[in-house]
Amino acid sequence: MAVDDQQWDSSYDVVVIGSGGAALAGALAAVKRGLSVCVVEKSSYFGGTSAYSGGSVWLPGNHVLERQGVDDSVENGLAYFRSLVGDRTAEALQRTFLETGPEVARFLEDEVGIPLEHRPFPDYYAAPGRKDHGRSIFAASISADELGDRLRDIRPPVPADQFGMEVDRSVLDGGQAWIARMVLALDESGRADLHLGTAAERLIVDDAGDVVGLEVSAGAHRRTIRARAGIIVAAGGYERNAELRRVHQQMPTADWSASHPDTGSGDALRMLSEVGAQVDLLDQSWWCPATLFPNGRAAFTLGVRAGIIVDSTGQRFANEMLPYDQMGRAMLQRMRDGAGEVFWFVFDNRFGDELPAICVPAPERAAMTEAGLWHTASTVGELAAATGLDVEKLTATIDRYNGFAVAGRDEDFARGEDPYGRFFVGAQDAAQCLPSLDGSRFHAVRLVLGDLGTKGGAVISTEGAVCRADGSVIRGLYAAGNSSASVSGEVYPGPGTPLGSGMVFAYRAVADMAAHLAGAPGTTT
């Protein structure tokens, strides 16, 4: 249908689908260029999984790092990124991500007015250009008083949203701070209409195959929105779609994702596919170990400080102090090797009876024990009986590990020899990362393979435009965040890669749209 023949209910320069970090960064880039923006968010909250996040944003060589004395550069970051991602994604896309990162950090702080700060969190791989204390930046925390009534529109943090716990929201930090500050900035711009409870249903194309608008639904009501410059699809991945997870990833369930549970059914992937987008990386997630809770959900677990992780055979299979995505990939490999989906985090009471790792929220022992997800015993034999693990295998595994503890060296998995693992222990050397397992009480907590979201979706150009299989771009259509095939391919290079890359490509999408509106050739003609 020709654009002029279509009756539109409303019209904007830019329409943004979703309200996570990528979406809101794109919306802000648009309003700062003087464009009118409509943000449609399907759930009753802004923020998506971005609101759950730690808020780390990985943008090497930015001005915030320089201000805080971190010696870094785009070239350094690019060397690191390239060495890890290789040619799994286009070199030009990788270069664009790294080279645009500092500009986006400047934009967010100087033009939008979000105060930024660097906080240490190590990069994830031993590769040239690595930073042992990372290169992540965070939005400064914000008082709930500044948000007023908007607070109730920001998706609550994980303990409240997924586990019904009371949380103090008087000060918002991490991903909460990012989303709060971006929503406030959009409100203050006077150029953005933000709609909660409004689902994107269908991309509308004209006779030439260009995307010109969007059909949305709010309850039973359907309407159409014209997008004069373009649409950014930043509606997350398909992490909560059990069928897609089974088909593309052979995952037994979608319940173990640590992502928000409301809308991750893959609307973006469906809509993008309907208009001919090329898709890639559908087998990939931002993987992590996750602690299984009595309500069937699983919580992101990282920063192991003691104990060992065994599979259903009672054996260790990886360095427990690996960065979480790599540990998740090791778990995935064990599952694919036929070891099953049951993993146990085995630890003792030498450092107390709490899980020796970061888990948000911390599991409550009584409820976990009642659900059979946490077992406590005074001997390894009793623990094996309670968990169903083979007693001889588990005993042999612990004996072997304790031998490494005495020697101060993990001959099987080199635990503690990488700065990432030592960071969470506060250790100077590997030996400090190998406390023996010989307390008077043993615990086993059930782990599963979780993720922070899927990372496969539309293949995008350096301008964030959605590509067809023949390499041409679909004019008027852009994707960012987990709706796009991640620039990082099959690796998770450093803390904040999901948010950082999502923000960069949403920002670039708007620059491309603005160029088109101004009559410049842009890149999507």
Ligand SMILES: Cc1cc2nc3c(=O)[nH]c(=O)nc-3n(C[C@H](O)[C@H](O)[C@H](O)COP(=O)(O)OP(=O)(O)OC[C@H]3O[C@@H](n4cnc5c(N)ncnc54)[C@H](O)[C@@H]3O)c2cc1C
């Ligand atoms: C506990 C935790 C900590 C994390 N920490 C970090 C971190 O520190 N740094 C980092 O980079 N990453 C982190 N991650 C990962 C990161 O949060 C996600 O990968 C990222 O937020 C995904 O962003 P997104 O914009 O693609 O999707 P989301 O933030 O999930 O936003 C997508 C939005 O689109 C909406 N939507 C879906 N369908 C529709 C539709 N049809 N119409 C309209 N709206 C729709 C959803 O409701 C949602 O609000 C963390 C994840 C978790 C779970």
